[in-house]
Amino acid sequence: MKAKIMLSKRYPKLYQLFGAYLNQDSDLWGETIPEIVSCYRRDCPRESHLEMIHEIDSFISEHPDDLDSAFETDYGQDFDPELWGYTTASFLEELKRLLSD
Template sequence: MKYFNLDQLIGGYFNEDFDYWGNTIEELVRACASGGTPEMINATVAEIDQFKSDHAGNLDAAFEENFGGQFDPALWGHTAESFLDELKRLLLSE
């Protein structure tokens, strides 16, 4: 999978059982980052940048295609772009 770490973050923490890890995006990212290495966090940030670059003209559709079965950022008040930007911001602050 091209976006392995990003898929692990979204699929592992932003799923139907998300409340096991937390109730906010910040809490879920913190839970993921606390179990990862700095290399994993950096790889996830790089994958966010790569995903946005790879799908610049159709980010929402690409997000839906890649992660829509697991998560919908609109349910959390975000677009695909604003959600990815928030993930990146939070990961970099860990």
């Protein structure tokens, strides 16, 4: 539980996305990552999108050599990018692109 509390404080927008949208109930929001992220974008203000982009950049820069394992540790219980056809890096880049549109 301690790790989840730290994530919610360190990366609150990512924590929200994975906790509410990209979890075992993600099919409620859509069948593809773009569809699901579109729901997030609709539900959250533009400022939140920009904050999440910043969080993604921070996460990537903090884990230049262990991005896959860090992502697995922090978000792997609820979400696996490979099941959606992504690598960790390509998923995070896609997320940034979708939030930037």
